[in-house]
Amino acid sequence: MVVRLPRVKLLLLDGHSLAYRAFFALPVENFSTSTGQNTNAVYGFTSMLINVLRDEAPTHVAVAFDVSRQTFRLQEYSEYKAGRSKTPSEFSSQLPLMREVLDALRIRHVGVEGYEADDVIATLTRQATAAGGEVVVCTGDRDAFQLVTDKVSLIYPVRGVSEVWRMDPAAVEEKYLVPPERYSDLAALVGESSDNLPGVPGVGPKTAAKWLGQYGDLQGVVAHVDEIKGKAGENLRAHLEDVLRNRRLNRLVDDLALPLGVEDLERASWDREEVHRVFDGLEFRVLRDRLFQTFEVEADEVEGGFDLEGHVLDTPALLARLADPARAATVHSLVVGGHFRGGVGDASSLAVAGDGGVAAHVDLTALTPDDEAALAAWLADPAAPKVLHDVKPQLQALSTRGLALRGVTSDTALAAYLVRPDQRSYDLEDLVVRHLSRELRTESAGASDQGQQGMLDLETDDDSSVRDAMVRARAVLELADVLAEKVEETGGTGLLHDLELPLVDILAVMERTGVGVDEDALTALEADFAAKMRQAQQDAYDAIGREDVNLGSPKQLQEVLFGQLDMPKTKRTKTGYTTDADALADLFVKTEHPFLEALLRHRDTSRLRVTVEGLIKSVAPDTRIHTTYLQTIAATGRLSSTDPNLQNVPIRTEEGRRIRDVFVVGDGFESLMSADYSQIEMRIMAHLSGDDGLIEAFRSGEDLHRFVGARVFSVAPEDVTLEMRSKVKAMSYGLAYGLSAFGLSKQLTITTSEAQGLMDEYFARFGGVRDYLREIVVEARATGYTATMLGRRRYLPDLLSDNRQRREGAERMALNAPIQGSAADIIKLAMKGVDSALRESGARSRMLLQVHDELVLEVAPGEREDVEALVRREMGSAIDLGDVPLDVSVGVGRSWHDAAH
DNA sequence: TAACCGACGTA
DNA sequence: CGTACGTCGGTTAC
Numbered sequence: 051m052v053v054r055l056p057r058v059k060l061l062l063l064d065g066h067s068l069a070y071r072a073f074f075a076l077p078v079e080n081f082s083t084s085t086g087q088n089t090n091a092v093y094g095f096t097s098m099l100i101n102v103l104r105d106e107a108p109t110h111v112a113v114a115f116d117v118s119r120q121t122f123r124l125q126e127y128s129e130y131k132a133g134r135s136k137t138p139s140e141f142s143s144q145l146p147l148m149r150e151v152l153d154a155l156r157i158r159h160v161g162v163e164g165y166e167a168d169d170v171i172a173t174l175t176r177q178a179t180a181a182g183g184e185v186v187v188c189t190g191d192r193d194a195f196q197l198v199t200d201k202v203s204l205i206y207p208v209r210g211v212s213e214v215w216r217m218d219p220a221a222v223e224e225k226y227l228v229p230p231e232r233y234s235d236l237a238a239l240v241g242e243s244s245d246n247l248p249g250v251p252g253v254g255p256k257t258a259a260k261w262l263g264q265y266g267d268l269q270g271v272v273a274h275v276d277e278i279k280g281k282a283g284e285n286l287r288a289h290l291e292d293v294l295r296n297r298r299l300n301r302l303v304d305d306l307a308l309p310l311g312v313e314d315l316e317r318a319s320w321d322r323e324e325v326h327r328v329f330d331g332l333e334f335r336v337l338r339d340r341l342f343q344t345f346e347v348e349a350d351e352v353e354g355g356f357d358l359e360g361h362v363l364d365t366p367a368l369l370a371r372l373a374d375p376a377r378a379a380t381v382h383s384l385v386v387g388g389h390f391r392g393g394v395g396d397a398s399s400l401a402v403a404g405d406g407g408v409a410a411h412v413d414l415t416a417l418t419p420d421d422e423a424a425l426a427a428w429l430a431d432p433a434a435p436k437v438l439h440d441v442k443p444q445l446q447a448l449s450t451r452g453l454a455l456r457g458v459t460s461d462t463a464l465a466a467y468l469v470r471p472d473q474r475s476y477d478l479e480d481l482v483v484r485h486l487s488r489e490l491r492t493e494s495a496g497a498s499d500q501g502q503q504g505m506l507d508l509e510t511d512d513d514s515s516v517r518d519a520m521v522r523a524r525a526v527l528e529l530a531d532v533l534a535e536k537v538e539e540t541g542g543t544g545l546l547h548d549l550e551l552p553l554v555d556i557l558a559v560m561e562r563t564g565v566g567v568d569e570d571a572l573t574a575l576e577a578d579f580a581a582k583m584r585q586a587q588q589d590a591y592d593a594i595g596r597e598d599v600n601l602g603s604p605k606q607l608q609e610v611l612f613g614q615l616d617m618p619k620t621k622r623t624k625t626g627y628t629t630d631a632d633a634l635a636d637l638f639v640k641t642e643h644p645f646l647e648a649l650l651r652h653r654d655t656s657r658l659r660v661t662v663e664g665l666i667k668s669v670a671p672d673t674r675i676h677t678t679y680l681q682t683i684a685a686t687g688r689l690s691s692t693d694p695n696l697q698n699v700p701i702r703t704e705e706g707r708r709i710r711d712v713f714v715v716g717d718g719f720e721s722l723m724s725a726d727y728s729q730i731e732m733r734i735m736a737h738l739s740g741d742d743g744l745i746e747a748f749r750s751g752e753d754l755h756r757f758v759g760a761r762v763f764s765v766a767p768e769d770v771t772l773e774m775r776s777k778v779k780a781m782s783y784g785l786a787y788g789l790s791a792f793g794l795s796k797q798l799t800i801t802t803s804e805a806q807g808l809m810d811e812y813f814a815r816f817g818g819v820r821d822y823l824r825e826i827v828v829e830a831r832a833t834g835y836t837a838t839m840l841g842r843r844r845y846l847p848d849l850l851s852d853n854r855q856r857r858e859g860a861e862r863m864a865l866n867a868p869i870q871g872s873a874a875d876i877i878k879l880a881m882k883g884v885d886s887a888l889r890e891s892g893a894r895s896r897m898l899l900q901v902h903d904e905l906v907l908e909v910a911p912g913e914r915e916d917v918e919a920l921v922r923r924e925m926g927s928a929i930d931l932g933d934v935p936l937d938v939s940v941g942v943g944r945s946w947h948d949a950a951h
Numbered sequence: 952t953a954a955c956c957g958a959c960g961t962a
Numbered sequence: 963c964g965t966a967c968g969t970c971g972g973t974t975a976c
């Protein structure tokens with residue numbers, strides 16, 4: 051049975067061959083313990099193991115060993131591996147030590163009597179790939195080359211233990227002139243001296259590869275053996291039996307019965323005490339340090355929780371402390387218990403921690419009026435410093451209860467985000483382990499469960515959840531200190547205090563305000579799209595003469611398109627052939643089958659219907675939609691919007707724009723205003739690159755793509771055709787994403803060389819852009835990170851990966867991150883500016899939405915002109931781009947659609 | 952029920 | 963073989 055495993059990257063090492071390499075590579079006299087035990091093989095193997103664990107970050111690991119020299123290969127051929135000097139005892143004595151190391155690291159090892167390590171590896175490789183996993187094989191045995199595919203790569207030590215080759219199919223072919231699946235054929239012809247398998251005399255890899263290329267594979271060579279001329283051909287005929295025997299022997303067995311399966315190989319955190327014991331015994335000090343440094347998070351001492359004994363204050367004592375003028379500058383951490391979602395919520399409790407290890411817990415629902423007033427005053431005091439973890443939902447919950455929160459000097463989630471913006475989560479639990487090397491141990495099982503918006507869900511004020519909240523508060527307080535240093539080290543202190551933290555309050559208000567929708571129009575739209583969807587579905591069914599197909603199922607669609615209708619195959623996906631809109635449109639050009647037209651129409655309308663449905667579900671009782679902005683998700687520094695996502699409301703098609711028309715101005719307001727930056731990313735590129743041509747383009751006031759097109763195609767601006775313009779537009783935007791000639795050619799349906807020509811021409815005219823893009827990557831490779839105009843960093847360790855795909859992916863991220871990220875910086879600055887200016891002017895108009903380069907505002911009666919001037923001013927002057935102007939375009943209307951411009 | 956995938960909306 | 967997101971429905975694994 052084939053078991054599908056989630057996200058498997060399996061690392062398989064050949065323990066024997068790697069250790070054997072190490073044994074001969076490392077001078078034994080430098081590697082022995084005070085008791086005389088040799089350790090060079092164990093050392094070299096362990097060192098390689100650490101490197102490959104670090105570089106490959108596998109999810110699953112196993113090490114295969116040879117069990118004995120008595121194998122089926124020896125039975126078939128008594129000279130197998132003969133002539134290999136008897137394994138020195140200095141080597142074999144180290145094998146048990148390797149197993150000890152692996153046991154301490156909790157890495158499984160396996161060997162099968164009568165077979166070699168490579169057979170074990172082949173078997174696990176087959177199992178893992180059959181389940182959809184990726185495999186990395188690390189071995190010094192060349193027979194494993196036959197396993198290499200696009201899902202299986204091979205790491206092969208070339209010199210000593212520190213230099214390795216990472217072989218993918220292309221690398222194998224480059225080295226041996228045949229693809230991996232032919233490597234064993236080649237080896238059979240050439241022979242393998244280390245296994246004492248003689249090949250055809252006078253035939254090396256080149257000749258063998260030539261034959262294999264000529265006749266397809268070894269079978270083909272054998273079938274045409276009589277046609278091969280010359281001395282080589284004679285020798286081949288004379289040694290044909292040897293060749294066939296070699297091929298039988300070098301074929302790896304991939305169906306062994308193993309005592310464990312891939313699912314048993316998941317990486318586990320290692321046995322810390324055992325690692326110390328084993329490494330002490332081997333006297334591997336440096337290696338142990340490297341191990342712990344490399345895997346800091348797993349390895350750092352994970353100590354107990356946060357002690358509260360003797361430091362818990364009751365509410366009066368807490369309030370007395372908070373009101374003490376001598377403690378006015380003392381930083382306290384806060385953990386708000388309660389919930390917040392969709393614009394409403396409540397705060398039911400508060401945990402506080404401060405210096406001296408004190409902690410307190412306050413039930414907000416049971417406070418005396420005096421106590422509540424005292425607490426409210428402290429919470430609202432901007433001079434009383436507070437730190438929280440993920441402050442926005444807590445701020446919202448307090449606000450629902452009428453409590454203001456000011457004086458927030460740090461948010462540990464934001465701080466951790468600025469230090470490393472591409473983590474998948476910033477849970478307090480994770481941060482405590484990562485940055486404090488401790489465990490946030492909580493007493494009650496459910497206490498670590500996150501409520502909505504990452505808040506502590508403290509519906510019940512039982513003792514253990516009270517205690518947990520205080521423990522969390524203590525953790526936040528300590529974390530804030532540690533993170534402040536790390537933020538400072540990465541140059542993010544200004545970003546945190548002057549940008550991200552002030553933005554929290556602005557976003558909170560925007561979320562709470564929400565955006566008005568016309569519910570009736572929304573409902574009508576839903577009905578309309580649903581009807582059109584049904585019609586499209588019926589048309590699709592009529593076109594294929596059956597109704598038993600779920601048009602929403604790519605799997606069933608493939609059956610219809612490539613089975614029933616026998617259409618040409620499209621691009622492959624992991625599970626079959628794509629049925630995406632591009633591919634369907636392509637098929638329609640080829641076949642003109644009416645099913646495709648109806649299917650595409652069904653796709654479009656059902657997508658619109660689903661979008662509308664989602665919006666209907668999220669309309670709050672105030673007939674407004676309250677999205678939630680997430681500030682720590684996008685690695686580039688952008689915001690994201692969720693629940694619902696208001697940053698992907700359709701705009702490109704006429705039908706889609708009907709959805710925008712449902713977002714309307716609310717009661718008591720006059721209109722919606724949409725203000726956006728035009729071509730902000732290109733402007734940033736012009737500024738950062740200093741390219742004279744591009745700067746001139748923006749200064750001229752000419753249409754950007756027309757201007758650029760005129761230069762690229764060497765014509766006058768007025769002679770730039772629409773086709774030229776769209777090509778140049780695609781290229782300009784693509785540049786900031788690391789677009790390749792291949793990608794451009796696909797998008798524009800031109801040949802790769804035409805696309806390349808276009809790019810060459812572009813870079814010839816705008817050389818500054820080329821230099822800038824090149825320089826970004828070079829610098830990021832040297833420093834390890836990219837930085838935006840405000841110094842927001844993104845670390846890209848994969849720039850140094852020896853996996854080409856990962857490396858090139860990281861290069862594209864490096865190209866894009868400073869540009870997209872600087873744009874994010876700029877609009878965040880603009881939001882601050884607009885917010886302050888609105889406040890200072892006393893206007894009632896307010897910001898509602900942010901869509902990366904656009905702000906949507908709700909304009910109060912009579913304020914349109916002032917607000918427009920204010921928004922243009924604040925957005926336009928958010929940052930200085932030198933010679934490049936920041937252009938803002940503004941539109942006003944009753945709906946978001948009408949406000950478009 | 953949870954996790955993944957393909958598909959698709961936005962900047 | 964173009965970056966950054968969030969959401970949905972269908973499918974598959976547990």
